[in-house]
Amino acid sequence: MAETTKRVLLAAPRGYCAGVDRAVVTVEKALELYGAPVYVRKQIVHNKHVVTTLEKRGAIFVEETDEVPEGATVVLSAHGVAPVVHDEAKALNLRTIDATCPLVTKVHREAVRFADSDHDILLIGHDGHEEVIGTAGEAPDHVTLVDGPDDVANVEVRDPDKVVWLSQTTLSVDETMETVRLLRERFPKLQDPPSDDICYATQNRQLAVKQMAPDCDLMIVVGSRNSSNSVRLVEVALEHGAKDGHLVDYAEEIDDAWLEGVRTVGVTSGASVPEILVRGVLDHLAAHGYEDVSAVTAAEESIVFALPSDIRRDLKAAGMSDTMKHDAADTEVGALR
Numbered sequence: 001m002a003e004t005t006k007r008v009l010l011a012a013p014r015g016y017c018a019g020v021d022r023a024v025v026t027v028e029k030a031l032e033l034y035g036a037p038v039y040v041r042k043q044i045v046h047n048k049h050v051v052t053t054l055e056k057r058g059a060i061f062v063e064e065t066d067e068v069p070e071g072a073t074v075v076l077s078a079h080g081v082a083p084v085v086h087d088e089a090k091a092l093n094l095r096t097i098d099a100t101c102p103l104v105t106k107v108h109r110e111a112v113r114f115a116d117s118d119h120d121i122l123l124i125g126h127d128g129h130e131e132v133i134g135t136a137g138e139a140p141d142h143v144t145l146v147d148g149p150d151d152v153a154n155v156e157v158r159d160p161d162k163v164v165w166l167s168q169t170t171l172s173v174d175e176t177m178e179t180v181r182l183l184r185e186r187f188p189k190l191q192d193p194p195s196d197d198i199c200y201a202t203q204n205r206q207l208a209v210k211q212m213a214p215d216c217d218l219m220i221v222v223g224s225r226n227s228s229n230s231v232r233l234v235e236v237a238l239e240h241g242a243k244d245g246h247l248v249d250y251a252e253e254i255d256d257a258w259l260e261g262v263r264t265v266g267v268t269s270g271a272s273v274p275e276i277l278v279r280g281v282l283d284h285l286a287a288h289g290y291e292d293v294s295a296v297t298a299a300e301e302s303i304v305f306a307l308p309s310d311i312r313r314d315l316k317a318a319g320m321s322d323t324m325k326h327d328a329a330d331t332e333v334g335a336l337r
């Protein structure tokens with residue numbers, strides 16, 4: 001019998017979202033404008049390659065604000081921070097550039113608004129994730145974390161008539177809806193957020209994976225282990241019919257054993273992953289006979305966010321471009337988009 005054709009289904013959209021692109025360009029522009037070192041609180045985005053590339057260019061990643069020398073420049077990551085972090089930065093006289101994704105800021109505003117009206121806020125998200133810490137920090141006395149469907153039974157509220165749910169932006173859409181269903185069984189008057197908290201990029205990447213998964217013997221998701229949306233993509237693939245699924249930072253992590261007997265490989269990447277890493281995976285697969293690549297397009301994306309206002313003002317004053325357009329001089333991370 002002739003060998004069945006090996007093929008790759010390539011998800012679209014995949015990789016960089018508008019919030020990640022903006023955060024990475026913010027650090028690049030800060031390095032150009034202020035010179036190295038530029039401090040970055042937490043990983044600017046959850047991707048090993050992006051972080052090590054920016055480190056080579058002069059970014060210094062720290063865990064907490066008090067590790068930044070007084071008066072230095074600090075960029076706050078795309079995941080957002082609690083207000084207390086801004087207070088700490090002010091106390092240290094830091095030049096702060098806040099690269100929080102505008103879609104995370106939207107959830108922060110919702111938290112503040114519902115706390116002002118004295119609602120109990122049930123924040124669906126992963127315990128310990130930076131974004132959840134930042135959002136909860138906006139209204140610590142009103143927020144209760146709900147870490148998935150299994151956590152619903154433990155939730156206590158003050159007044160079941162005044163309860164709203166919000167969520168982390170990078171969750172599994174289906175699992176979150178299940179958590180909401182269970183919460184509503186307990187609190188029938190539970191209010192929905194004014195608009196989706198799970199962001200467009202997370203939803204679109206999951207949609208593409210759902211379309212491809214039933215045809216895939218193996219799904220390879222390019223992304224780092226601490227990237228929530230990347231980890232979710234593997235789970236979504238397996239839930240929707242992919243026979244096997246793995247998360248890899250680099251092509252070199254692909255185990256030949258995964259490819260044994262595999263005809264169709266699905267490939268996608270998380271919202272913090274530069275395209276060059278996907279190209280590396282496609283080259284690796286091509287070398288193993290998977291040269292036939294077809295795109296599976298679930299949505300078109302054209303969202304671009306403006307840079308944070310603080311750096312735009314300083315770029316303008318220095319006569320430098322303050323747009324998200326990449327200059328020819330941009331190297332490494334910029335060139336990878």
Ligand code: SF4
Pocket residue numbers: 017018019020078101102103104169170199200201202229271
């Ligand atoms: S995944 Fe969504 S919320 Fe997070 S940075 Fe990207 S666009 Fe913003």
